[in-house]
Amino acid sequence: MSKDDGHLIGKFPALPKQERAHQKREALMESGRFLFISKGYESTTAKEIAAHANVATGTFYRYFSDKRQLLMSLLEDQLEKIMPPEPTWVHGDPEYLLATLLAKHSEDLNKLGLHRVLPELLPHDPELAEVITNARLKIHFMMVEVLEQAHQESLTWTDLDLDSVSWAIIAVLEKLPQKEAESGSKADYEKIAKVICRMIFPPEIIEQLQSGEKTL
Amino acid sequence: MSKDDGHLIGKFPALPKQERAHQKREALMESGRFLFISKGYESTTAKEIAAHANVATGTFYRYFSDKRQLLMSLLEDQLEKIMPPEPTWVHGDPEYLLATLLAKHSEDLNKLGLHRVLPELLPHDPELAEVITNARLKIHFMMVEVLEQAHQESLTWTDLDLDSVSWAIIAVLEKLPQKEAESGSKADYEKIAKVICRMIFPPEIIEQLQSGEKTL
Amino acid sequence: MSKDDGHLIGKFPALPKQERAHQKREALMESGRFLFISKGYESTTAKEIAAHANVATGTFYRYFSDKRQLLMSLLEDQLEKIMPPEPTWVHGDPEYLLATLLAKHSEDLNKLGLHRVLPELLPHDPELAEVITNARLKIHFMMVEVLEQAHQESLTWTDLDLDSVSWAIIAVLEKLPQKEAESGSKADYEKIAKVICRMIFPPEIIEQLQSGEKTL
Amino acid sequence: MSKDDGHLIGKFPALPKQERAHQKREALMESGRFLFISKGYESTTAKEIAAHANVATGTFYRYFSDKRQLLMSLLEDQLEKIMPPEPTWVHGDPEYLLATLLAKHSEDLNKLGLHRVLPELLPHDPELAEVITNARLKIHFMMVEVLEQAHQESLTWTDLDLDSVSWAIIAVLEKLPQKEAESGSKADYEKIAKVICRMIFPPEIIEQLQSGEKTL
DNA sequence: GATGAATGAGCCTTCATTCAT
DNA sequence: GATGAATGAAGGCTCATTCAT
Secondary structure (H helix, E strand, O other), rough: HHHOOOOOOOOOOOOOHHHHHHHHHHHHHHHHHHHHHHOOHHHOOOOHHHHHHOOOOOHHHHHOOOOHHHHHHHHHHHHHHHOOOOOOOOOOOHHHHHHHHHHHHHHHHHHHHHHHOOHHHHOHHHHHHHHHHHHHHHHHHHHHHHHHHHHHOOOOOOOOOOOHHHHHHHHHHHHHHHHHHOOOOOOOOOHHHHHHHHHHHHHHHHHHHHHHOOOO | OOOOOOOOOOOOOOOOOOHHHHHHHHHHHHHHHHHHHHHHHOOOOOHHHHOOOOOOOOHHHHHHHHHHHHHHHHHHHHHHHHHHOOOOOOOOOOOHHEEEEEEHHHHHHHOOOOHHOHHHHHHHHHHHHHHHHHHHHHHHHHHHHHHHHHEEEEEEEEOOHHHHHHHHHHHHHHHHHHHHHHHOOOHHHHHHHHHHHHHHOOHHHHHHHHHOOOOO | OOHHHOOOOOOOOHHHHHHHHHHHHHHHHHHHHHHHHHHHOOOHHHHHHHHHHOHHHHHHHOOOOOHHHHHHHHHHHHHHHHHOOOOOOOOOOHHHHHHHHHHHHHHHHHHHHHOOOOOHHHHHHHHHHHHHHHHHHHHHHHHHHHHHHHHHHHOOOOOOHHHHHHHHHHHHHHHHHHHHHHHOOOOOOHHHHHHHHHHHHHHHHHHHHOOOOOOO | HEEEEOOOOOOOOOOHHHHHHHHHHHHHHHHHHHHHHHHHHHHHHHHHHHHOOOOOOOHHHOOOOOOOHHHHHHHHHHHHHOOOOOOOOOOOOOOHHHHHHHHHHHHHHHOOHHHHHHHHHHHHHHHHHHHHHHHHHHHHHHHHHHHHHHOOOOOOOOOOOOOHHHHHHHHHHHHHHHHHHHOOOOOHHHHHHHHHHHHOHHHHHHHHHHHHOOOO
């Protein structure tokens, strides 16, 4: 049904103008993403992106002021997808939950794929760096909050700095894609989840949580 | 005696030729390092490096076949400095030792500084990637070995996968410079060391080690 | 009609796109030819060719991958023009025919002009050398064939090696432009034709042919 | 005997200074000749020539103001060697004499080898061109004179322009090295000599000369 | 809006030439 | 005299960006 329903004749899609434009924009972004990931940001030229999206070079510049803006749009568009859903660790087996979370997060990142180009740019593009840092901070605060909550309930180690724990967890999280890229295979999320959990919970707490005695 | 005896003031260094050449090479490498770190590898031109080292463009090419080779030399020169000395965790307070190690490692990396450019290049330079991956693997194996040893002595958690622990530690280690770059200040090595140690040792073991009862 | 109808005066050519592109290519080739001839192949830069054709440097590279390719195109385009039409010496006054042929050939070469750059390149560009050698061989075989035919009819010297004769003729032919370049004036084609004819025909045969007694 | 007679100790030749200098100059010229011929004039760098002659780059410029001057010296030095000895065609079998001359000339040219680089330079170096043109003219006049002499004795064709004959002969002469370079083998000097002779002498004259009846 | 030819600044690299040692 | 490191102008080529159609 709707506008794409086969009433098309030949190669002239009868889409509303705005829709057509939107499609082109999308195509360019997708091409940009693909090429950035395949060959790196610097090595990808605007012309290539346009060609890959089957539009003329000039068209690129109608939709984006330059290569960088396309990247920014990619990020804006999809940064929220990186945001891990608030983990509900305290409601059940935290190791299992975390392993699931890791798998999901890793998959999301891979779908997005941009983590491969960011390192290339972050150090030299403050604005971009800020966007990313903010996203990271958001995750960090979210995680600290969760840890804090668990701390309130006396579920966590009492002698560890929650901020450092949170940061360490994020460090591990962010290194995951690299690990997988280097080894060429999926990481063993369960083992890693177990390690991460140990940073947070004493073993006996985890057992309690796993046995379901102590859910929120 | 004569004109070369060091009494000269001003711009006539009068060093032995080979020395002069070596100095120039060093100056170029230092300039390369500085500029790579400041403005990124791609954005740095051979001309700039030469200018920063106060030599002509052509001189750059006398000492290096190109920018990449300069980077490789930087790495070769200093990769061993990254190599953390084998930690002797089991001989004393592991938290203290690890904190010291973190501080030292972080400082080394910062002196080297290249960790900022590597991410930019690794995905697109297989040879370079291999060099780095090898170095990382070396650290990883070293760490696994140490953990294994501790494990033999029943010092470690018995339910954690040592390989994953090792990898997580390295992940944290490698994220340190980024953390410091983003926050603009030194990390709190002691708190982080504590978190890392928790991945390895049960708290009571750490206490034992700290009290010196159970050294190797 | 409207703005494209040719009534425009000034700088708006308004040709169909393809035509314009073709013209630009032509202009570049012509500029290349001119500059190669004037100042030599090596001494001519792509930038100069572009400037002479009133286009930007980059435009040169849209139409040609490099200087050499432009030269190759020049040759391909015009090599057939060098090919002398098969002479019909045996049908009439051979001296007159040959003189005409020489004049024509010389004029063609001069129009083309590339004979001035070829010597510079042939020894160091095997591919180019092959192209040229093939063209020369073609002429050689054509000439041998004609001589052979004349030989069949007992028109030629009986004691000369036709292959050597053919080669000598071509040598003379190819030296013509140089002779003219050095003296700065046209060669005396009739006198030279007479000399060449003497390499082929005994004088009495020529007389016969000239008197028309013995045409094919 | 003399200065080179074995009193040398180690690697310090006890040659008079001037001699040493002269040797270096010679070595540079020989290296230049070799490299010009192998890789072309333009593609040969001063540094290469120096390296090939086992001297430092700077030394090159002590003996020659630049690459071109080295070439000029090469020519000056050896141009006379190109000069064919005045042929004494009229004293014996002209075909035999000419064949010998061709062989000798060809060998000389090949020893010199510079005929390979001249075409690259002549069109764009008027001074050089003049040197060469003069040499050629000298040969031309020499040849015309000989022909004239033969003409006086009624040995030559009476209806051919001696100037054109002379020029044609030189054309053939100068194309010889190219022919040999292209075919990769020696030319058949006897056959070619026969053709050339036919441009000059009627067959019966040649027979006379060969039979020795009519020497000068 | 779309096109893609055109632009030209700027990068990489080479090499003739100089000059301090 | 000899050396060879240093110089820097200049050529080849790319690519982000513009603009006439």
